Amino acid sequence: MAPSKTAGSGELERSREEAPSSSSAPAVTRAAAVLDVLAASATGRATLSDLARDLGIPKSSTSNILQALEDAGLVAREGSEFSLGRKLVELGASYLSRRDEIREFYQFCGQAATLSKETVRIALLDGDHVIYLARYEGHPAVRLTSTIGDKMPASLCAVGKALVGRLHEHDWEVLYPDDAELPVLTPHSIRTGKEFKEELRRIKEQGYAFEDEESTLGVVCVAVPVPTRGAHGPNLGVSVTSLKATFTEEQKLAMVRELQGLARALGNPMGEWSKS
Structure with a gap:
């Protein structure tokens, strides 16, 4: 069965637009949005410019978020592109095992x-x-x-x-x-x-x-x-x-x-x- 990995694009866009004003921790919300964008990508990868454009925030802010996610193992850098990190597999497996x-x-x-x-x-x-x-x-x-x-x-x-x-x-x-x-x-x-x-x-x-x-x-x-x-x-x-x-x-x-x-x-x- 041909699966869909993410919610509809309209729903995703709305969540991105609403997140900064409604969240008590905008940086965390934006970090989650980065993971959503990477999960939605047809190739599983995206550049810094792609992510900044999709999130509607400056490259500098996006770069800081990516660095923090990379340090935590939640994203991986492959040249100029980023993808979801292996730590997410561990977290998912831990969730399911319980x-x-x-x-x-x-x-x-x-x-x-x-x-x-x-x-x-x-x-x-x-x-x-x-x-x-x-x-x-x-x-x-x-x-x-x-x-x-x-x-x-x-x-x-x-x-x-x-x-x-x-x-x-x-x-x-x-x-x-x-x-x-x-x-x-x-x-x-x-x-x-x-x-x-x-x-x-x-x-x-x-x-x-x-x-x-x-x-x-x-x-x-x-x-x-x-x-x-x-x-x-x-x-x-x-x-x-x-x-x-x-x-x-x-x-x-x-x-x-x-x-x-x-x-x-x-x-x-x-x-x-x-x-x-």
Whole structure:
């Protein structure tokens, strides 16, 4: 599945414009904005001039921020260009290792009869996107799909559908008005807010989400939400990806059963998919 690493450009621009006046620590906010710009770069690299222009601040200020980030290992210098530093990998790994859900996810997948042979992921809903937190690779793994840290529009993936489907219908209307034009990656992608809401209603009825070549041709995916731990628990979902050429209805049903078991293990055992 072709992932998106960052939020929409308009959202990113707004955050940059608002940061200096609304932040109690503008230097820290700008440092975070530098990391956002580097993450959004198509090449993963940017020059001092590029960063200063994108952030709308003087080169001297940008240079000072970059020096501090480089000293901390958060960015790396490659000639005249900068890229994200390895320290971010350590920080991300530390964050993920402390999440009980991640440890339980890998343990369950390794022991499940069907999922142990598949490519399984856990994702977090972030507005109208999902962020992939972990990926279990069975044999063989489906390599053309999102991996840890990737961000994907919710309307393009099964786990995004499953998580948005759990929201109140009022939230659907806010996020996806009927005339909203949605991201498109293949001829099978859902194109409008109206179509997406019709799909969400089907998902609420059947209790799981299915993606049929909507983000990657030749690839299908099944997903379910994880029952929320408390009113403010993380909005997590789990999905399994397969090649359409070898995918069967029997396989789909087995995947759904095990995904639902995984979701119960990760969430509140008393939780259940709401059909109200």
